[in-house]
Amino acid sequence: MLKLLVPIAVLLASVLGGWLGLQQAKAAVRNVGDISSSFETSPGQWRFSDTVGSEAATPMERARIAIGGPLGLSATETIYFLTLEDSKGAKFSSTCEYQVSGGAFDARWWSITIYDGETQAYIANKDNRSSWNSVALAREAEGPWQFTIASKPPASGLWLPSQVEPSQSFELLLRLYNPSPQTRAKAPVLEMPRVEKISC
Amino acid sequence: MLKRGLILLGCAAITGGIAYFSAYAYVVDKTPKKVMTRIEGRIAKAVGGFNVCKHNKTYGPRSGSVARANPDSIVTSMSYDVSDGPVELRGVTWPDYWSLSVYQHNTDNIFVINDRQLPEEMFHVIITPLGGAPDAPKGAVIVESPSLTGIVVVRRFVAYEDDMPNVLLNQEAMVCGSYMPID
Numbered sequence: 001m002l003k004l005l006v007p008i009a010v011l012l013a014s015v016l017g018g019w020l021g022l023q024q025a026k027a028a029v030r031n032v033g034d035i036s037s038s039f040e041t042s043p044g045q046w047r048f049s050d051t052v053g054s055e056a057a058t059p060m061e062r063a064r065i066a067i068g069g070p071l072g073l074s075a076t077e078t079i080y081f082l083t084l085e086d087s088k089g090a091k092f093s094s095t096c097e098y099q100v101s102g103g104a105f106d107a108r109w110w111s112i113t114i115y116d117g118e119t120q121a122y123i124a125n126k127d128n129r130s131s132w133n134s135v136a137l138a139r140e141a142e143g144p145w146q147f148t149i150a151s152k153p154p155a156s157g158l159w160l161p162s163q164v165e166p167s168q169s170f171e172l173l174l175r176l177y178n179p180s181p182q183t184r185a186k187a188p189v190l191e192m193p194r195v196e197k198i199s200c
Numbered sequence: 201m202l203k204r205g206l207i208l209l210g211c212a213a214i215t216g217g218i219a220y221f222s223a224y225a226y227v228v229d230k231t232p233k234k235v236m237t238r239i240e241g242r243i244a245k246a247v248g249g250f251n252v253c254k255h256n257k258t259y260g261p262r263s264g265s266v267a268r269a270n271p272d273s274i275v276t277s278m279s280y281d282v283s284d285g286p287v288e289l290r291g292v293t294w295p296d297y298w299s300l301s302v303y304q305h306n307t308d309n310i311f312v313i314n315d316r317q318l319p320e321e322m323f324h325v326i327i328t329p330l331g332g333a334p335d336a337p338k339g340a341v342i343v344e345s346p347s348l349t350g351i352v353v354v355r356r357f358v359a360y361e362d363d364m365p366n367v368l369l370n371q372e373a374m375v376c377g378s379y380m381p382i383d
Contacts, residue, residue: 017216021223053309066232069268120267
């Protein structure tokens with residue numbers, strides 16, 4: 001009797017174990033919002049990564065980044081910061097308006113881009129704007145800069161459009177291309193942009 | 201009887217555990233390659249095959265881009281396949297910021313060079329299979345790809361939409377394809 005039960009039990013356990021492993025791995029990898037879990041916590045609400053595109057990335061980091069942001073540059077060329085939350089730690093919502101402010105980074109080129117929190121795609125808008133970069137911000141203001149994230153244009157100042165539909169999540173990605181050696185050495189402890197909620 | 205039952209349970213648990221971890225590792229390992237196969241196929245389909253450059257000619261964000269694409273970068277991309285020999289990209293860099301990066305089939309960024317790292321405005325990059333590097337012509341950079349296929353991305357940061365005509369000229373001046381050594 002036992003001779004018959006052993007192979008059946010082993011077969012069933014293999015099938016069940018394999019199926020569970022497949023489902024668990026798919027769930028872990030496909031949760032693209034979890035790309036942020038591949039980013040290290042840094043001061044403020046910004047999270048930092050130097051494993052994008054890196055040969056030193058773990059298999060799970062590589063899988064999550066492949067789905068959530070493929071073809072990123074390695075840390076020798078670019079530093080990435082990501083945030084899903086305002087300066088007080090509340091998740092971004094298209095129902096609210098935010099003011100983003102900061103200063104210039106010691107990098108050759110930098111930009112802040114907004115993406116839909118679910119799809120990580122650009123948010124469609126009539127201005128066809130998804131980012132502000134170092135050249136455009138310097139053109140608009142000398143020294144410190146600021147812009148508003150909202151679903152409608154603000155009465156004055158620069159605008160980065162969020163979703164028209166309320167209660168949609170979004171995220172901000174800060175890219176520093178060719179940061180100076182000093183900036184690279186200090187990262188992730190840098191003077192990061194503040195993202196403050198103005199109203200909801 | 202109890203002992204035999206425990207042995208049975210133990211065998212099943214060990215087998216189930218091995219199957220679980222094997223399946224988990226398989227999915228995690230295959231996912232980046234699956235994503236790259238899809239992107240390589242999409243680029244190749246748009247331009248009629250591998251080793252042909254695809255130029256983005258639109259300023260600003262575009263629908264249908266990969267997740268978290270950079271709207272400030274006017275990109276040229278190429279799916280490469282070095283199974284029949286080396287592949288080359290030649291052209292002129294772009295002043296604000298230019299870089300050429302190579303991604304092997306598991307998504308690793310195996311090579312990147314920017315305009316400030318080049319001695320002149322011209323660039324010549326030859327991608328070869330591992331151990332298959334030809335004698336490099338003067339000024340050329342050889343990149344040995346651990347995988348036979350992968351993707352090349354050329355990034356140009358364009359601050360003003362008025363710069364687009366010059367970007368298009370820069371793209372037209374690029375040469376992408378199989379490497380033909382000059383005798």
